[in-house]
Amino acid sequence: MALDSKIPNGSIADKWTNYKDHINLVNPANKRNLDIIVVGTGLAGGSAAATLAELGYNVKAFCFQDSPRRAHSIAAQGGINAAKNYKGDGDSVYRLFYDTVKGGDYRAREANVYRLAEVSANIIDQCVAQGVPLAREYGGLLDNRSFGGTLVSRTFYAQGQTGQQLLLGAYSAMNRQIGRGKIKMYNRHEMLELVIIDGKARGIIARNLITGEIERHSAHAVVVGSGGYGNVFFLSTNAMGSNATAAWKIHKKGAFFANPCYTQIHPTCIPVSGDHQSKLTLMSESLRNDGRIWVPAKLEDAQAIREGKKKATDLAEADRDYFLERRYPAFGNLVPRDVASRAAKERCDAGFGVNKTGEAVYLDFAAAIQRYGKEQAHIKGLDENDNALVTKLGTDIVRSKYGNLFQMYYKIVDEDPYTTPMMIYPAVHYTMGGTWVDYNLMTTIPGCFSIGESNFSDHGANRLGASALMQGLADGYFVLPYTIGDYLAPDIKMGPISTDRPEFEEAEKSVKELIAKFMNNKGTHSVDYFHKKLGKIMWNKVGMARNEKGLKEAMVEIAELREEFYKDVKVPGTDKEFNQELEKAIRVADFLELGELFAKDALHRNESCGGHFREEYQTEEGEALRDDENFAYVAAWEYKGKPSDAVLHKEPLNYENIKLVQRSYK
Amino acid sequence: MKLTLKIWRQKNAQDKGRMVDYKIDGIEPDMSFLEMLDVFNEQQINAGEEPVAFDHDCREGICGMCSLFINGEAHGPDRGVTTCQLHMRMFKDGDTITIEPFRAAAFPVVKDLVVDRSSFDRIQHAGGFISVNTSGNTIDANTIPVNKKDADAAFDAATCIGCGACVATCKNSSAMLFVAAKVSQYALLPQGQVEAADRVLNMVKQMDEEGFGNCTNTGACEIECPKGISLENIARMNREYMSASLKG
Amino acid sequence: MAKSGLLKSSIAKKVAMALSGLFLMLFLAQHFFINMMSVFSADVFNSISHFMGTNPLIQFVIQPILIVGVVFHFIMGFVLDIQNKKARPVGYASYNGAANASWASRNMIISGSVILAFLALHFYDFWFPEMVYKYIEFNPADETRYFHELAEKFVSPVRTGLYSLSFILLSLHLRHGFSSSFQSIGQNNKYTKGMKNFGLWFSVVVPLGFVVIALFHHFNH
Helix, strand or coil: CCCCCCCCCCCCCCHHHHHHHHCCCCCHHHHCCCEEEEECCCHHHHHHHHHHHHHCCEEEEECCCCCHHHCHHHHCCCCEECCCCCCCCCCCHHHHHHHHHHHCCCCCCHHHHHHHHHHHHHHHHHHHHCCCCCCECCCCCECCECCCCCCCCCEECCCCCHHHHHHHHHHHHHHHHHHCCCEEEECCEEEEEEEEECCEEEEEEEEECCCCCEEEEECCEEEECCCCCHHHHCCCCCCCCCCCHHHHHHHHCCCCEECCCCEEEEEEECCCCCCCCCCCCECCHHHHHCCEEEEECCHHHHHHHHCCCCCHHHCCHHHEECHHHHHCCCCHHHCCHHHHHHHHHHHHHHHHCCCCCCCCEEEECHHHHHHHHHHHHHHCCCCCCCHHHHHHHHHHHHHHHHHHHHHHHHHHHCCCCCCCCEEEEEEEEEECCEECCCCCCECCCCCEEECHHHECCCCCCCCCCCCHHHHHHHHHHHHHHHHHHHHHHHHCCCCCCCCCCHHHHHHHHHHHHHHHHHHHCCCCECHHHHHHHHHHHHHHHCCCCECHHHHHHHHHHHHHHHHHHHHHECCCCCCCCCCHHHHHHHHHHHHHHHHHHHHHHHHHCCCCECCECECCCECCCCCECCCHHHHCEEEEEECCCCHHHCEEEEEECCCCCCCCCCCCCC | CCEEEEEEECCCCCCCCEEEEEEECCCCCCCEHHHHHHHHHHHHHHCCCCCCCCCCCCCCCCCCCCCCEECCEECCCCCCCCHHHCEHHHCCCCCEEEEECCCCCCCCEEECCEECCHHHHHHHHHHCCCCCCCCCCCCCCCCCCCCHHHHHHHHHHHCCCCCCHHHHHCCCCCCHHHHHHHHHHHHCCHHHHCCHHHHHHHHHHHHHHCCCCCCCCCCHHHHHCCCCCCCHHHHHHHHHHHHHHHHC | CCCCCCCCCHHHHHHHHHHHHHHHHHHHHHHHHHHHHHHHCHHHHHHHHHHHHHCHHHHHHHHHHHHHHHHHHHHHHHHHHHHHHHCCCCCCCCCCHHHCCCHHHHCHHHHHHHHHHHHHHHHHHHHHHHHHHHHHCCCCCCCCHHHHHHHHHCCCHHHHHHHHHHHHHHHHHHHHHHHHHHHHCCCCCCCHHHHHHHHHHHHHHHHHHHHHHHHHHHHCC
16 A cells, blocks of 8 residues: 655645645535544644534544543643744744754654644634633733744743643633533543444444443544553653553554654653652753753762762762763753753763662752852842852742742652752653654544644654644644545535444454453453563663664564463453553553564664664764665554564655755754 | 551442551652552552552643542642652651542542542533634734733633642532632633633532532632642632622 | 522622621621720710610611621521531541641631520520510610629629630631631732731630620629
């Protein structure tokens, strides 16, 4: 099967307008006769459900949480990009498009990214009209901040809770439609299978997580907005419930899975404190503006610190290795996420890690406190040589900038980051890969769409800060509502789809068999036991830096672990009740397949780009070495019974508007 | 650390439920409270017993999914945190910890420590929104300037995570702080003022129908709220409600 | 358009509680003022009491409003408490109310009930005899009787003790009730801090004053 990305003709700036002018529309009276299922209620799913309902479609929305408001988009901290150019600093749709493609290390589809940049400004208008309290200046107009990887100030924000505010905006739009009866909301429901009738997606099988009942739901189209698959690593900044099940089920039914190996590892997270660790917490990237990253220069000091015999503050300047400043004098502590993450891992692997587990580096604010303190003393005409005064003034400035983050750190680690350096370590944060979609956001299964983080989307091999929120809302509010209408136009006379059809019967049967298998298994280990093992394999061999040998081993180990899982997993309770262990088992079963495809994709991509770093492909200075000649394509995998048998399809990436160049941060 | 856990066990909504005592060992002070429960559940599973059901998701204090009434307080003894951010260093070796679900007629127990908070959603369906179409063809975001003070106050109200700690902790199981936060957020913004009167009337009506108790201004909700939502919001809602009632 | 819930909504009820409470506090303040006169001058006390007891506006307009206010405040208090108990059918095994709210704020129903019991005694002592004296037996007006009637009641140490105890609970009731009523009617602003301080002062001075009056007459007999 050849991949057709269905990119409209014409110049890049006109594609989306021309497309909208010529697609089929469904008249309002007919929309009432069409049902759409939306799985997931984050920024993408929530905004899509609300907009489709408002257009007149009958929407059934599903989420596994107890309320759509709890989807993990809520945890996004920093901000949302939009090409508003309110600052008059030269921003434009083209610049946002350019920065996003470059930030993605030239592995994204030009036409999609341009469209994203084009609708970005509408998102801000929309959200403000909805009552989202974005940050404002004293004059009453919206404020912007700047973010890594760009030269303009285009990020809109709501303190450190931008994701929360935007999600609550989408949730409020959903509430309006639920109140009107246009969205039927299914909380605490998990999609477990896609139903395909005559080659088109026509429904899903879902489990009611409270009663355990297996339910059939039909629709004229199915939209999956179920987020990313970072939890394949067990430890990530994702929520505990974040899972790939919906995305993986459609993959197994025919939707190609693209670029699974593109994973973003975020450099500034709170380190693991022990084996009991259940998840990792992100500390905003903005901390690197003022914090200096270092490890002890001598192995014996690192050893002493790990054993608690020495403290960070005991080490003299000469005994500290500010390794980012040393390796990247031009960008220093502000190198991109992937570069900073790999450098920290390299130091810790060499034995210089500073916490109990040996997997942490320092992020030190002492210099910033002194610098700000002196500045303040000067402004206020006070004694710049009074050490205590300078420290106090500087601490106040740092508190005003990062107070909430420092507080969060203190609550988790129980150390005061104002007086002793913070400890940080990279953690899995976002997955750029996902279901392959065409320009219409439709997967390779007709009638099955994928939006937000769950598609392979617009970020290429690496996502810039503040662009995930932009993509989720762009897909849901402004793109899908057009493209799905074009698809549904021929179906207006179809009428409701019966759930008594044999295809539903069969899909339900397969789900019930899987569940019965888990319930009847008399295994000896909990689901978490296997999930943690999978996470270790992924982190050690398919993590920040990968090589051929490790990836091959990982594929074998994951396949073995999967077999062991089905033989030896233990799921207590029954399937006819609220059973969190069963929920986990079903999700981990999918991760155990996805992980293998992930490794396979990483193994086949013989280059380093963005979030994918292969040790064999690096420059002499240890930087990522892209191979545009051979790998400027999207790797879309077709399921063939086993992840290891997946068949590769290539969508070539043609850059007509942007010239490919090597990134450098020296 | 060695601990005694007194946990509420209830098979389903129909079951009467009871407190059950458990012993647990090997807990480290650096664990979060929910990680302690993870360890507990792992032990239960290995011993062939039912693990305890509890709600949780983001584990970074923002999704509002985790709940738990710990030693008589919503989200436990620490301040300004959710249960997932509560750490075991707040407890001592040998402590007895009582763990109960959030209790209110409007929050029926689903299983063990899991409750159904969909009453909060229904209050929002009644009016927790601005009736603007999601077409994107609205006015430019900077057309209406918003006073920074109001914008910041609206933001503070909007940081509510909908966890229900206010209801759980209130001796009357009142949902006033939750509803007031939403009413305030919109009432403070020019975009929300158009429908302000209808909104407050509809949301309060739904709140009353859900069977929440009345507010007696003890202020417990404000103290136990992990996001520190201020009582000022309740005063604002009272004001909005009375003026809407008198107009309507 | 939403139906106005002015009369039955939870917010309307609490506003009504607040307004009736504020009204009762005003009454309490004037009652306190008049009684305080008895400490300083029997004659002044007698003449004010006579005015209050015979002025038709006070007797036939204000007094009924006051009685309605008192009855309303009590009935509504009990109704709300019953509703509040219903809102949590299964209680907590462990509930640490002291961690986040004062005893006074959590136990308005207890302090209120004690005040109700006190009111019964108070009516038995003063109001019923007064009504009988004026409107049943139609005794002639006597401008000098009030001080003695007052002083006589505080001869008994038991009654004086009960009065004093009740005023301690009244103090607790006011301590929460004063600032709470402003919050209920939607006043939480830059004046709140000052208002709270005034409320604290009011809740100590007024009940303490009543206790002083009772003790004064008890020991000066």
